[in-house]
Amino acid sequence: xxxxxxxxxxxxxxxxxxxxxxxxxxxxxxxxxxxxxxxxxxxxxxxxxxxxxxxxxxxxxxxxxxxxxxxxxxxxxxxxxxxxxxxxxxxxxxxxxxxxxxxxxxxxxxxxxxxxxxxxxxxxxxxxxxxxxxxxxxxxxxxxxxxxxxxxxxxxxxxxxxxxxxxxxxxxxxxxxxxxxxxxxxxxxxxxxxxxxxxxxxxxxxxxxxxxxxxxxxxxxxxxxxxxxxxxxxxxxxxxxxxxxxxxxxxxxxxxxxxxxxxxxxxxxxxxxxxxxxxxxxxxxxxxxxxxxxxxxxxxxxxxxxxxxxxxxxxxxxxxxxxxxxxxxxxxxxxxxxxxxxxxxxxxxxxxxxxxxx
Amino acid sequence: xxxxxxxxxxxxxxxxxxxxxxxxxxxxxxxxxxxxxxxxxxxxxxxxxxxxxxxxxxxxxxxxxxxxxxxxxxxxxxxxxxxxxxxxxxxxxxxxxxxxxxxxxxxxxxxxxxxxxxxxxxxxxxxxxxxxxxxxxxxxxxxxxxxxxxxxxxxxxxxxxxxxxxxxxxxxxxxxxxxxxxxxxxxxxxxxxxxxxxxxxxxxxxxxxxxxxxxxxxxxxxxxxxxxxxxxxxxxxxxxxxxxxxxxxxxxxxxxxxxxxxxxxxxxxxxxxxxxxxxxxxxxxxxxxxxxx
Numbered sequence: 194x195x196x197x198x199x200x201x202x203x204x205x206x207x208x209x210x211x212x213x214x215x216x217x218x219x220x221x222x223x224x225x226x227x228x229x230x231x232x233x234x235x236x237x238x239x240x241x242x243x244x245x246x247x248x249x250x251x252x253x254x255x256x257x258x259x260x261x262x263x264x265x266x267x268x269x270x271x272x273x274x275x276x277x278x279x280x281x282x283x284x285x286x287x288x289x290x291x292x293x294x295x296x297x298x299x300x301x302x303x304x305x306x307x308x309x310x311x312x313x314x315x316x317x318x319x320x321x322x323x324x325x326x327x328x329x330x331x332x333x334x335x336x337x338x339x340x341x342x343x344x345x346x347x348x349x350x351x352x353x354x355x356x357x358x359x360x361x362x363x364x365x366x367x368x369x370x371x372x373x374x375x376x377x378x379x380x381x382x383x384x385x386x387x388x389x390x391x392x393x394x395x396x397x398x399x400x401x402x403x404x405x406x407x408x409x410x411x412x413x414x415x416x417x418x419x420x421x422x423x424x425x426x427x428x429x430x431x432x433x434x435x436x437x438x439x440x441x442x443x444x445x446x447x448x449x450x451x452x453x454x455x456x457x458x459x460x461x462x463x464x465x466x467x468x469x470x471x472x473x474x475x476x477x478x479x480x481x482x483x484x485x486x487x488x489x490x491x492x493x494x495x496x497x498x499x500x501x502x503x504x505x506x507x508x509x510x511x512x513x514x515x516x517x518x519x520x521x522x523x524x525x526x527x528x529x530x531x532x533x534x535x536x537x538x539x540x541x542x543x544x545x546x547x548x549x550x551x
Numbered sequence: 552x553x554x555x556x557x558x559x560x561x562x563x564x565x566x567x568x569x570x571x572x573x574x575x576x577x578x579x580x581x582x583x584x585x586x587x588x589x590x591x592x593x594x595x596x597x598x599x600x601x602x603x604x605x606x607x608x609x610x611x612x613x614x615x616x617x618x619x620x621x622x623x624x625x626x627x628x629x630x631x632x633x634x635x636x637x638x639x640x641x642x643x644x645x646x647x648x649x650x651x652x653x654x655x656x657x658x659x660x661x662x663x664x665x666x667x668x669x670x671x672x673x674x675x676x677x678x679x680x681x682x683x684x685x686x687x688x689x690x691x692x693x694x695x696x697x698x699x700x701x702x703x704x705x706x707x708x709x710x711x712x713x714x715x716x717x718x719x720x721x722x723x724x725x726x727x728x729x730x731x732x733x734x735x736x737x738x739x740x741x742x743x744x745x746x747x748x749x750x751x752x753x754x755x756x757x758x759x760x761x762x763x764x765x766x767x768x769x770x771x772x773x774x775x776x777x778x779x780x781x782x783x784x785x786x787x788x789x790x791x792x793x794x795x796x797x798x799x800x801x802x803x804x805x806x807x808x809x810x811x812x813x814x815x816x817x818x819x820x821x822x823x824x825x826x827x828x829x830x831x832x833x834x835x836x837x838x839x840x841x842x843x844x
Contacts, residue, residue, distance in 0.1 A: 253649065303825055303828065303829055306828070306829070309645050310587045310645065310649070310788065311828075314780045315784070315824070317776075317780060318777060318780060318781055318784075318820075318821045321773070321774075321777040325821075440653055447650065479662075479664040480665070482664070483661035485654075485657060486658035487654075489651075489653075489654035490651060490654045490655070493639070493654070494635065494638055494639075497639070497643070
C-alpha cells in the first residue's frame with residue numbers, strides 16, 4: 194500500500210512538473226523568462242547526463258565540458274560546411290551526440306584505467322587538451338569561434354521551438370536515467386561505486402560497464418552542447434569548453450543528491466534559474482562566480498548527501514516515529530530500547546537499494 | 552640550432568625548478584591529507600598578485616615582499632583546511648574534498664577578478680629585465696634567483712621532512728594515518744600545518760612565476776593547475792622525488808618543443824601524461840598502491 198502510494202505520488206509529481214514545463218512558454222512570453230527556461234532545461238539534461246555516469250559509478254568527472262564543447266563545435270562545423278540553416282539545424286543535434294560518443298570511447302579507455310583522484314585529474318587534463326585544440330586548430334576558427342547561421346524565425350516562435358526541443362531532450366534523459374537506475378546495468382554501476390574490486394570478483398565487467406555509462410553520458414552532453422550552440426548562436430573555446438560548466442553540473446547533482454534520479458533535476462531547477470536571475474540582475478559577473486563557489490561550499494558542508502536523500506530520510510524517520518506513537522509497536526511488548534531502534538533499522542534496510550548506504 | 556637547443560634545455564631546467572616547488576607542495580598535501588588541492592593553481596596566482604600589490608602600491612621589493620606573502624599564504628592554507636577540508640568525512644570524502652577545493656578556487660578567482668580586473672599584469676624589477684651573459688646566451692637574473700630560491704626551499708622541505716620531529720610525524724601520517732594516530736601524533740594538526748606549508752610555497756612560486764611569465768591574470772590559474780596536476784601524476788602521486796624529476800623533465804620537454812611550435816608546446820604536457828598513464832597507471836615513480844585504492 195505504502196509503495197503504491199509512493200509510486201502514485203511520484204508519477205503525479207512527474208506529471209505536474211511536465212505539465213508546468215509544457216505550459217511555461219504559453220504563460221511567460223517575454224524573452225528573459227524564455228531564455229531562463231531553455232537554459233534551465235539544458236542544465237537539467239546536462240546534470241542528469243553527468244549523474245548517469247558520475248553519480249551511479251562514483252567516478253567524479255570534471256571533464257564533461259569536453260562532450261559539451263565537442264557537440265557544440267561538431268554542430269557548428271557541420272552547419273558551416275554543409276550550409277545548414279532553418280529548422281534543418283535540429284537534424285544536426287544527433288551529430289553532436291555521435292561526435293561526443295566517439296570521443297568518449299578513447300577518453301574513457303584512458304581515464305577509466307585509473308581511479309579516484311587520478312581519474313578526476315585525467316578528466317581535467319583531457320578537458321584542457323580539448324580547449325587547447327579548439328583554440329589552435331584552423332577548422333575551429335581559433336579564438337574567434339564559430340557562429341550559427343542566422344535564423345529567420347519570428348521572435349515569437351524562436352524561443353518556443355528551442356524550449357520544446359530542450360524539454361524533450363531533458364525529459365528523455367531523465368527517463369533514461371530512471372531506466373538505467375533500475376536495470377541490471379545500473380545495479381552493476383552502483384556495485385562498482387560501492388566496491389569495484391568486489392564487483393569484479395562477482396563477475397561485473399567493470400571497464401565495459403563504466404565505459405558504456407561514460408559514452409551514454411557523453412552522448413547526451415554532446416546533444417545538449419549542439420542545442421546550446423544553435424540557441425546561443427555562437428561558440429568560443431572558453432565558452433564551449435568552460436571549466437565552470439564542469440563544476441556547475443557537479444554542483445547540481447550534489448545539491449539534489451548524487452546518484453538519485455530526481456536529485457540532479459531538482460539541483461538544476463534550483464540553481465540555474467537562480468544563477469540566470471543573478472546574472473541578469475547583478476551586472477557584476479565576478480560576484481555571481483563568488484556566490485556559486487560559496488553555495489557549493491555550503492552544500493558540501495551542510496548537505497553532504499544532497500537534498501533528496503536528506504529529505505527522504507527525514508520523512509521516513511518521522512513516519513516511523515508517528516507509527517510508533519500510534520501504537521503499532523507498543524513499548525510494553527518489547528524490551529526497553531527496542532522500539533526506537535527497530536523501525537528505523539527496518540526502513541534503512543528496505544531503503545538500501547535506493548538511498549545511499551554510507 | 553645547437554645553441555637554441557642548449558638554451559631550451561637551460562631555461563627548461565630553470566623553469567622546472569620553480570614548478571618543482573609548487574608541485575612539491577601539491578604532492579605533499581596529497582600524501583598527508585589524501586586530497587588534491589585543485590586550488591593550488593589559483594593560489595599561485597594569488598601569491599603573484601600579492602607580490603604585485605605590495606610592489607606597486609607599497610613599493611616593497613619582490614624578494615622582501617615574500618616575508619609578508621609567505622606567512623599570508625600559510626594562514627590562508629591553514630584556514631582553508633580547517634574550515635572546508637577537515638569537516639569532510641565519510642565515504643565520499645575524496646570527491647567532496649576535490650569539489651571543495653574547486654569551489655575555493657572559483658571564489659579566489661572571482662575575488663581576484665574583482666580586485667584586479669581581467670587585464671594581464673607583470674611583475675617588474677631591475678633584476679627581471681637585466682640579464683647575465685653566460686656561454687653565449689643571455690639569462691635574466693630572475694631565472695637564476697628564482698631557481699636558486701626554489702632549490703633552497705625544496706632542500707629545506709626535504710630537510711624538514713627527513714631531519715625534524717615534525718617531518719617524521721608528517722611522513723608517518725603519509726604512510727598510515729591510523730597508525731600515526733595510535734602512536735600519539737596529532738594528525739589534525741599535522742594535516743593543517745602540511746596544508747599551510749603546501750600553500751605557503753605557492754607565494755614563492757607565484758612571485759617567480761609572475762616575474763618570469765609574459766603576464767598573468769586571474770584566469771592563468773587554470774593553465775597552471777593543469778600543468779601541476781600533469782606533473783604530480785607523472786611523478787606518481789605522493790612521491791616528492793617524482794614531482795621534482797617530472798617538473799624538470801616536463802619543462803625541458805616543453806621548451807624544446809617550443810622551438811618548433813610555441814602554440815603546441817603546452818600540449819606536450821598532456822600528451823606525455825596520457826602516454827605515460829596508458830603504460831604505467833601509477834605514474835613514473837608512483838607506488839602501485841595508488842591504483843589499487
